[in-house]
Amino acid sequence: MRARQSRPSVARVYSYVLGGRDNYGVDKDLGDYFIEDLPGSERLAFTNRDAVLRAAKAMAEAGIRQIIDMGCGLPTDENVHDVVRRVQPDARVVYVDDDPFVVAHGRALLAVDDGIAVLEADIRDPAGLEANAEVQRLIDFDEPVGLLFAMTLSFVNDEENPTSVIQHWADRIASGSRIYLSHFRTGTSREAVTTASKILEAFGRGRFRTDDEIRACFGTLPLDEDGVRPCAQWHTADGDGNQPELTVWEQLVVGGMAHKP
Template sequence: MTGEISSIDSTRPSIARVYDYLLGGKDNYAVDREIGDVFKRDLPGSVAIAFANRAALVRAVGEIVATTEVRQFIDLGSGLPTADNVHQVAQRQDPRARVVYVDTDPQVLVHGRALLEENDLTRVVPVDVRDPEAVRSHPDIVELIDFDRPVAVVFSAILHHVNDEEDPAGIVRYWHDQVPTGSHFFVSHFRSGNNAETAEAEKVLQGTFGRGRWRTDDEIESLLDGMEILEPGIVPASLWRSGAAERELTVWERLIAAGMARKR
């Protein structure tokens, strides 16, 4: 695989490592755990949110392989490997499935490449997701992904780390224009709750990482403009195709939304 891995900085919090901590992983440092504990305090449902988001992604990948002809996945801003990664879910159902993970966190690259050392159909690409042309032209993408066939593009809990001026909709639109009809897009995203509790949590996230914005359901849906948004639409991640009975959600459960769309 190509791409240089920068050194791991254990003195500054990493989005991927904080998320790993919230999921109960061990690939994190004290600085990440400190931030994770702040989230647990100021965002009491943060652990449940992390697991709900991950579970929705697993369901999406499983359904794509089970119900469509898509066997290629690009996971943008993939984060650290955990249980039931995209390639594991997809290749368990079809060993021919191809997966490319895209992330610039050096620890993600080290752990991902070690995990995938003997998996010829899965790669880790060290390119910033905010530069989609660089991702698209990376040799591993060019080699592994056939853009004449449908692709599943995954934006799992990444676009709320992209500022408005960095044009998150433009990033999605770029990939929409690269893939053929029948391709699928999965998005999960922090929702703007418009209340004091969630507004404070949003400030904590932005203050920690110095970037990002939570968005309304309409704004999240607009990221998928021009595509067919599949049932049940943009909904809380814990309810997205979960099979769970309708119930009243807590304010924290409503904070992370998920949805899937298909290119017409």
């Protein structure tokens, strides 16, 4: 029998749509709404997740050996440290989420050794996060660091100033560091409008932004050659040529990566 929970959580519903099993009835109901009433909408979650892992791999291939995953979500089959450590075996990873359910599961499944920490913290308080003892232990800010903000700033409202969150870290990180973010993108299709209003209704937050607004989150940091584009096309092997046409869902999540010169 499923335990009862009155409100769905972003992390559990996202995990459910991706095929995860750690959820309550209320999460399953919302996840089933997306899967059954908005067929194809799960592509939004899958293309986002695939792009996060490509971003983590690209960071490791650029020589980065320390990552902070901001709003990491529940563990999946493949996780950031798996991908990064395949390239950089001694990489250190700090997973951060403000959902205690995520942190409990993350500590059980992700924190496999001393080089990985799973913290309960709010990314809207970057100074507090930077001062955290585990961040201080695992991250050397004199060396390049990779910061992942995958579908997390979508849950930071305008008045909470997502750009200032990125700016805090942009000022702090060493040359050669990288910041990846993915984000819900505004659309005018029926699917876009329905999805945005359902997310807001269910979670009480959830902001879709235009490409320009998402680019602005990076402040003055230069974006790499892929710019901000749908996750389904971001850093894919196909590059610019012969991209398959995107579904309406795949157009609703975009990603981009910037570096600190």
